[in-house]
Amino acid sequence: MSEKRVNIMGKLKLSTLIAGLALLVGTWTTHAGPLTDRVKAGQAIRIGFSNVLPFAYPDDQGHPKGFANEIALGVLKKMGYSNVETTVTDWGGLIPGLQASRYDIITGGMYILGPRCKSVAFSEPIAKLGDGFIVTAGNPKHVNTYKDIAEKGAIFVTYAGSSTIAAAKKEGIAEDKIMVVPGPSEVLAAIKSGRGDAGSMTYLEAKLMADQSNGEIQATDPAALPEWTYNWVGLGFRSEDADFLAKFNEALKQYIGSEEMLKSVEEYGIVASSLPGDATTKWICSNR
Known part of the structure; x- marks a missing residue:
């Protein structure tokens, strides 16, 4: 085989290998990348919650109910996202499920607490409760x-x-x-x-x-x-989804306390006095 042909074959093999690696990386990103990549790939946003009334629970048809779910879905809708899948699990399985990337967001009515802040990237608070x-x-x-x-x-x-x-x-x-x-x-x-x-x-x-x-x-x-x-309720994200969480918090800022939001959660006992006030997640993580 001539040197020229060997060079051509080598280039073909190299280009094939690069293409294969690109395909592999693309596949991995689609299935296991950060939430922003999943959304761009057309995949559903996966929400996990436990059966805790009135925070988050399934109705008789398995649809997500509860004020934490209502707020999460309301904000996602404002962001233009409606492709959502929900899963009900035991309370103790919420954080491990988030860490294992089985869920992208956990609603569940979870309090923002210092120890949890080490494992969960919380949204800005959605309510303050006793x-x-x-x-x-x-x-x-x-x-x-x-x-x-x-x-x-x-x-x-x-x-x-x-x-x-x-x-x-x-x-x-x-x-x-x-x-x-x-x-x-x-x-x-x-x-x-x-x-x-x-x-x-x-x-x-x-x-x-x-x-x-x-x-x-x-x-x-x-x-x-x-x-x-008294504690503040937040929605949980993975730390690697900080870019998505920042955009979520911007939309949440506009939504929380709005007439639309309060109307969506009034059946769960959430009223204006339940709103989180001026406390930030950063402050809460350091003080609760």
Whole structure:
């Protein structure tokens, strides 16, 4: 074979290899790249959430409901995105699922907390809410605060991954008095059965459960709890999607508190007083 032919063949092989690598890189980017690349490739934005009323939950047809979902979808719509897929998972699986790139956004009604900020890139806050307890009607143990529960040796029930676990320990509730269950419905079951004395969750959840209990359950007053127990809700993104998150936050700034937004979430108990105020995610991550 002549030297000229060898050179030609070498160039052909090299160009074929480069083309193959380009195709491989293009395929990888389409399927595993940042959210912006996925959207440009025509792929759906994947939202993960847990069944936590009234934050985020599926309706009877599996469609996303809850105020966190409403706000997330409302902002995405303003950005021009309607190709969205949703998945319901256990609360404890939200952050691991986000980190494993099974979801692009997690709604779920998640509080922005310092430890979570190490694993999740949160949007600017969408609401500010307080905690509450559910107790059996009449509140037989007279518990309204974490300190009440600690002092009376009552059994405190909460769910895996909840911020109230840390709050309970901070206020002196003993480890052996904390019952951790999979989710809010199991918290309710524990209180109804008498296995627990006070079940903790956000006040919105507690009030909703009490309203639907036919008088069996009541919600305690969130105002009885100290100010530091109030928290801000955010939507979670991966840190590598900072470019998309920046654009999302710009659209959120225009949407949050608007008449359109408030109307979309009024059925979930979110009103103007629930809005996040001036606190930024950067400040919240450093102070909660």
